[in-house]
Amino acid sequence: MRIMARILTVTLNTALDLTHHVPRLVPHTSHRVTRVTERPGGKGLNVARVLAALGHDTVVTGFAGGPTGEVLRALLAAERPVDALVPIAGNTRRTLAVVDESTGDTTQLNEPGPTVSPAEWESFLLSYESLLAGASAVALCGSLPPGIHVGAYADLVRLARGAGVPVLLDTSGEPLLRGIAARPDLVKPNADELFQLTGSRDAWKASAEARRKGARAVVASLGPDGILATTDEGVWQAAPPTLIRGNPTGAGDSAVAGLLSGLVSGLPWPSRLAQAVALSAATVAAPAAGEFSPSVYESLLPEVKVTEHGGTAPE
Numbered sequence: 001m002r003i004m005a006r007i008l009t010v011t012l013n014t015a016l017d018l019t020h021h022v023p024r025l026v027p028h029t030s031h032r033v034t035r036v037t038e039r040p041g042g043k044g045l046n047v048a049r050v051l052a053a054l055g056h057d058t059v060v061t062g063f064a065g066g067p068t069g070e071v072l073r074a075l076l077a078a079e080r081p082v083d084a085l086v087p088i089a090g091n092t093r094r095t096l097a098v099v100d101e102s103t104g105d106t107t108q109l110n111e112p113g114p115t116v117s118p119a120e121w122e123s124f125l126l127s128y129e130s131l132l133a134g135a136s137a138v139a140l141c142g143s144l145p146p147g148i149h150v151g152a153y154a155d156l157v158r159l160a161r162g163a164g165v166p167v168l169l170d171t172s173g174e175p176l177l178r179g180i181a182a183r184p185d186l187v188k189p190n191a192d193e194l195f196q197l198t199g200s201r202d203a204w205k206a207s208a209e210a211r212r213k214g215a216r217a218v219v220a221s222l223g224p225d226g227i228l229a230t231t232d233e234g235v236w237q238a239a240p241p242t243l244i245r246g247n248p249t250g251a252g253d254s255a256v257a258g259l260l261s262g263l264v265s266g267l268p269w270p271s272r273l274a275q276a277v278a279l280s281a282a283t284v285a286a287p288a289a290g291e292f293s294p295s296v297y298e299s300l301l302p303e304v305k306v307t308e309h310g311g312t313a314p315e
Contacts, residue, residue, distance in 0.1 A: 007051055008165075009044035009137040010128070010156065011062035013145040014085065016072050017093045019043030019247070023102040025107060034101070039077040039291075041095055043141035043170060046068055046253035047260070050279060050292060052080035054261055059084050061131055063124065064146065065114060066091025084104040084131060086124045090114020093145075093310075102243045113145035121148060124184040128156065132163040137266050139168045140184075141258055144175055153179035166263060170256055172196065180214045186263075188256055203228050204235075219259060219276070221252055226277050226304075229269060234308055238273035241303040244296070246284040254283040254292055261315050274304040 016256055021035040040049070048058045058081045065088035072092055076083050093111035100106070116124075132138065138160050140153050153175050160167035161183065169176070169184040172193040180187055180197070187210060189197060194206040197213070207218040207230035217231040226239030255276040262272030282297035 006057035006136050007048075007264060008059050008061065008131050008138040009048040009051075009081075010138065010140045011042035011044030011060065011142055012124075012148060012152070013093065013143045014040070014045060014062050014064050014069070014072060014114075015041035015093045015111070015113075016068050016075075017095050018098070018251075019097045019099060019249070021099045021101055024102040025098060025105070034235075038071075038075065040072045040079075041255050044139060045076070045081070045111060047139055047141060047257045048081040049052075049079055050254045050257035051261060053292070053294075054257070055139045056261060056264070058082065059131060060133075061085060061124070061127060063088045063114075063116060063120065063214075064092050065089055068092040068094060084127060086127055088116055088120045090116070097247065103259065104247070106247050106249055108249065111206065113143070116147035117146050118147075121152075123164055124199055125155075125159075129159060129163075132165050133158060135163075135165050137166045137168070137260050137261055139170065140179070141170045141253070141256065143171065150174045151178045154182040157182035157184045159274070162200075168256060168260060168263075170252070177213075180210065183214045183216065186219060186259065187215040188219045188252070188259065190252065191223070194220055204230075221255065227255065227273060227280075229273055231269060233269060234270055236273055237282045238270075238277045238304055238306045238309050240277055240300060241305065242282045244281045244284045246286070248284050249290070251280040251283045256281040270306040270308070273306055274301060277304045 017039045019037045020033045051058045061217040061262040063084040069092035093113040096109040098107045166185045168186045170188045188296045198206040199208040200206040210218045220228045229236045258276030258279040278301040282292040285293040285296045
């Protein structure tokens with residue numbers, strides 16, 4: 001079956017995201033939870049849910065299995081992204097975010113994920129190639145589950161490029177190093193991931209080095225300072241007008257959604273970056289990953305400051 005998709009997101013290590021709110025998080029004590037939210041998760045699913053909320057036709061693929069996978073798919077069915085997840089024998093992982101309501105700080109616990117068999121990986125590849133035929137862009141997001149070789153994202157980047165589909169890669173460590181050599185159109189690391197990739201703590205130098213390693217463009221997350229984009233068209237830094245406090249889980253995924261939305265809409269880089277920063281901040285203001293506050297997004301979008309640096313880092 002071929003599904004005609006506008007944007008395809010790949011989440012090889014999907015998750016059921018649980019968020020618990022407590023009045024105050026105190027180590028070595030019991031806590032009474034005041035609120036619980038349950039959402040389909042994993043970086044690519046978060047991206048897809050934000051894209052769907054923005055009005056884009058979106059298809060999600062990756063793996064889901066076991067009782068947790070059934071819950072994830074049931075929750076996803078209530079939302080707009082199309083479910084093209086490949087079934088596996090193992091049980092989909094869970095993530096637990098504990099939000100301290102007294103400070104807004106979040107503690108995150110992530111399970112490793114089920115082992116994917118060679119046959120399940122081959123089944124995914126067949127589905128992925130079919131889905132590429134109807135995609136205008138693809139995002140490869142998150143960690144690799146056990147059983148999948150470290151060069152998997154490089155293979156998926158090459159398949160997308162062979163199909164003529166722009167590809168964004170958002171991962172870390174060795175999968176990022178291997179994947180970037182396959183020349184994705186865009187990578188979106190944070191500062192720590194850039195350091196692991198290049199050995200430099202200077203985001204400007206590290207972004208330029210990441211491009212030399214193969215990425216056509218690099219958009220680096222700078223936390224509350226916004227994002228830095230290094231492209232063949234120039235270098236820009238975009239920052240929110242004010243610090244937004246809340247749950248940062250999923251903020252980077254919303255930035256990816258903003259970049260993809262701008263790409264398929266044909267927006268220039270400054271507009272893509274403003275959209276990414278506003279969506280990221282609006283996600284911090286929302287109660288759960290994969291969601292954003294529309295009112296915060298709309299108010300911040302025209303206020304995001306985008307500064308062009310003429311293709312070089314500032315002195």
